[in-house]
Amino acid sequence: MNKPVDSFIRQAQGVRVGVSRAHESAHLHVAGEAPYTDDIPELAGTLHAALGLSPVARGRLVGMDLDPIRAMPGVVAVIAAADLPGVNECGALEHDDPILAEGEVRYVGQPVFAVIARTRDAARRAAARAKDVLTIEPLPPVLTPQEAHALGQYVVPPSHLKRTSHPGGVAGAIAGAKHRLKDTLFVGGQEQFYLEGQISYAIAQEDGGMLVHCSTQHPSEMQHLIAHVLNLSSNQVQVQCRRMGGGFGGKESQSAVFACIAAIASRQLGRPVKLRPDRDDDFLVTGRRHCFHYEYEVGFDDDGRIVGSEITMVSRAGHSADLSAPVMTRALCHFDNAYWLPDVAIHGYSGKTNTQSNTAFRGFGGPQGAIAIEYILDTVARKLGKDPLDVRRANFYGVDERNVTPYGQLVEDNQIAPLVAQLEASSDYRARRDAVAAYNASSPVLKRGLALTPVKFGISFNVVHLNQAGALVHIYGDGSILVNHGGTEMGQGLNTKVAQVVAHELGVNFERVRVTGTDTQKVANTSATAASTGADLNGKAAQDAAHQLRERLTAFLVEKHGPVDVRFADDTVWVGAQSMSFVEVVKQAYFARVQLWSDGFYATPGLHWNRETMQGKPFYYFAYGAAVSEVVVDTLTGEWKLLRADVLHDVGRSLNPAIDIGQVEGAFIQGMGWLTTEELVWLPADSPRAGLLATHAPSTYKIPTANDCPPVFDVRLYDADNAAETVHRSKAVGEPPLLLPFSVFFAIRDAVSAAGGHRVDPPLQAPATPEAILTALAAVQAAC
Incomplete structure (x- = not known):
């Protein structure tokens, strides 16, 4: 990590990269003067749109009487699927995602019509009457990935990645191992919770043109989709985005429905139209990080070294494909994380459910893939009575051998062993492990836990032409x-x-x-x-x-x-x-x-990928990292607290150490929220409001706050150039550090395990809410 004095000297020497500088808009942010899409001065005659949402998770749309909506005060127009001038579709990869529902409804919150009114409040009041004007014949919804998998119901065909050298294949390798393990795991999804919600402001231009100010991570895709829905060529559509108040993947594909509807309304009415849903509607309409259900079986030796492994991953994709296929591909390609897996079979299924279509989220499937192998190794260590770090180290990728991934890419510039060794020493891991054991021996109610977890994360789009x-x-x-x-x-x-x-x-x-x-x-x-x-x-x-x-x-x-x-x-x-x-x-x-x-x-040079064989070089390079977390758990209430986190992360030769450290810190806290506090709950199929996302507001969905940051939070950048020829030998920093707080989850699991003297493997699921912790504690104590 560059010290401030080093940064000052480098700047004085004329160096402009590798030095810490404030964010270019920081002075505007702190002064409240950084304009976002909603801050753009509204043109005279601007109208406001709101969405009429389906109150049913699954059903046939047999009637829609919009006249009462049109008659409401301030309403200028109501737009349904039949009013669209072009295609009623905004899918990112597959043509399976209608802009407005037509013929059927697929989830609670699906947009069915749009109200255009003189004020935002008038539009919202009118759109809220959707349940009164829609006639829907309900059908039984499918809400969980397990249900979808049992029905063989997927949004895209399954994916399979396999490597084996054993004469009996992967099953033979597992069967021939001295020790075997078979179990399941569930890891929940996560809401992006960007501070600025979805918003688009469309302004019809001369000669059929369209200007759309959109809070989006993908302006070109918005341009393409708007052109299609308006029957225009791309050169007639201009999309602008000065800045977003957060995105995290939620504004990559799912800004489309808002951009398209605003543009449709502006074209139809010849007036500027703004569409900004409130936070509840944003939650209900858009998707988020995919939750995953896992079924796994592994074989391992006395040192905890994995000799054979097979895992099935089933995601909750939602009602349409969106980006679920590439998310699953990245999950499959990150199951190995930092570990050599000689005989391995990985199966990925994107379950079609009557819920919001899940989408990109920081890590894009990588965290869901990697946490499974970390859970497995944590369990293996407990079964063998070993320190989990020793088991992890026994499975690390090598430098000159044991260094090819299951998908055929060579792990070059492998930094994982020296990076982990440096963090182990700087964090006093071994001494703290002894101190935790001593504390737990004398504390019957409060139990401490400690964990060190590594990260290897591939950098590049796994669709080559996007790079x-x-x-x-x-x-x-x-x-x-x-x-x-x-x-x-x-x-x-x-x-x-x-x-x-x-x-x-x-x-x-x-x-x-x-x-x-x-x-x-x-x-x-x-x-x-x-x-x-x-x-x-x-x-x-x-x-x-x-x-x-x-x-x-x-x-x-x-x-x-x-x-x-x-x-x-x-x-x-x-x-x-x-x-x-x-x-x-x-x-x-x-x-x-x-x-x-x-x-x-x-x-980006050198990339190639065969989607059929799941082989190639999908990543230009790997970023590495590791974190040590120490927690304390109250075994009576399930409450927990992060006491200390030590992080060492590889960003190559940092372009801006201050910004990179901020990204690592933010990713750590966000990932910790995913694995501990952020729980998504849909009302079950037998509920009167089946399929409703019950956690659709800050009052019911709990992201981490400043109080959740540990009192000791030591974040450092690993000192090494990127071997790949990147811009000034830097490495990407956005997504990889989100995997670092795996250490928090496994520290909590370690503390729960301590309640049973480490004799029972805790069945802790994620997110590790107090309720989930109490459930795991009860299972541990019952087995003792």
Whole structure:
């Protein structure tokens, strides 16, 4: 981790990357002056939309009398599926996701019609009468992944990943092992809970054009879908996004229904239309992280080394495919986490349920895949009476052997063993393990737990063609620089890093560079800002554009001054022994008619993936990390507290240590919430409101707060360059650290296990709410 003094010295030396800088919009955030989509001044005549939602989880839509809605005060229009000018579909990959329900309803909260009114309150009041105007013949809903799996009901075909060298296959390897283990596990989903909800503001333009301001991670996809629903070509649709108040994957594909409906209404009425659902409707309409049900069987030796493993993963996909297929693929490809699994079979099923269509969420299936092997190894250690860290270490990927993943990718630049060893020492893991045991021996009610868990996370989209990006860099006559790229800023500091890269490439002060909002009319055919690739892709594209400009200016100076060395640094250009300000060089170049703008492009090299065989190189590189967590659990109430967390995470050569540490801290707390407090509850099939998401507001859905941060929270960056040729040898930081709080969950499990003297394996499920902890404690105590 760069110390502040090191960062200051590096900046004084003209270095603009690898130094800690404040987020480029931080001064606007703290002053309340950073405009989001809802802050854009509304044009005269702006109307407001609200969605009429299905009150039934599954049924036939046999009637819809919208006249009473149209007659309500302030209502201007009501739009149903029949009113759409183009296709009634907004699926991300499959054509199975209607914008407005037609013929059937698939979940409680599915949009059936849209009300357009003069005020937002009038629109909401009218839309709330949906249950009064819809006639639906209810059908039995399927609500859990287990039910869907039993029925063979999936949104996409199952996926299978297998590797075996045993003569008897994976089953033979398991059967021949000295020890065997067979069990199930359930891990719940998670709401994105972005601070800024979904919102779109559509403004019809001249000659059939459409401008949509949208809080989205994927402006190009919104452009494509809006064009289809309006029967337009893409060049008639412009989507802009200056910033989001959080996204976490929830605004990658699922901003589509809001963008499309706002655009439809604006086109039909010829007036600007804004659609901003309240938090409850946002929860009810949109999907979230997939929950997973697991069935597994493993064989292992006396050291806890896995010799054979087979696991079936079933996700709650929801009513449509959305991004469930690639989420499951990443889950399958992350089941190995940091471990060599010689004989392994992994089966993935995306269960079709009558719930919201689940979607991308930070980690994109990786956390759901990796937690299963961590649960297995934690159980293996307890069965053998060993420290879980020793069992984990016995299974680590090797450097020169035992270093090929089940999907055929070589694990290069393997940092896991030295990184874990460094954290083990710096966190005093062994001494604290003894201290925890001593504490528990003298404490009958409060029990402490300790766990160290590692992370290996693959970086790249697992759809190869998405790994590309473009950027534009303009140098103006006064020496100021404007950058536009295809990524979106959702608070993660992407624009700050891109500005640093451009400033460094051109040898100018950071303050000289400004990054503008994402705009489909500036950089076309962009990929989503997702899969932790934002800085990797867009940083490289912006670097390419800036490099071209620097080379162009260098060629101009050499032509003017002869064959001399030219160097750009610290807002100054050295031409041989002579120095000039960057501004003066720009002025001279302009008068000499040198092009002072350039486009840049980047495509990640070396990726290939066969979806049929599930083999290839889907990831450009791996990011590594590890965390140690210590908790205390009250065995009478199930309450728990995180006492200390030590984190060491690999971001390669950090572009901005301050931002990267902030990302690690945020991911840790968010992941801890997923595994401990954030519980999603749908009312059961025998309930009068079957399929209703009961936890659809902050009053019933509990994300972590400042009080949940541990009093000791030591986050450090691992000191190592990225072996892959990334922008300044940095590594992605968005998603991998979300897996670090596995250590919190397994520390809680360790504390529960201590209540039974570590003789019984606790059947703790996630999230580990107090109720789940008490259930596990009861099982442990009953077995003792």
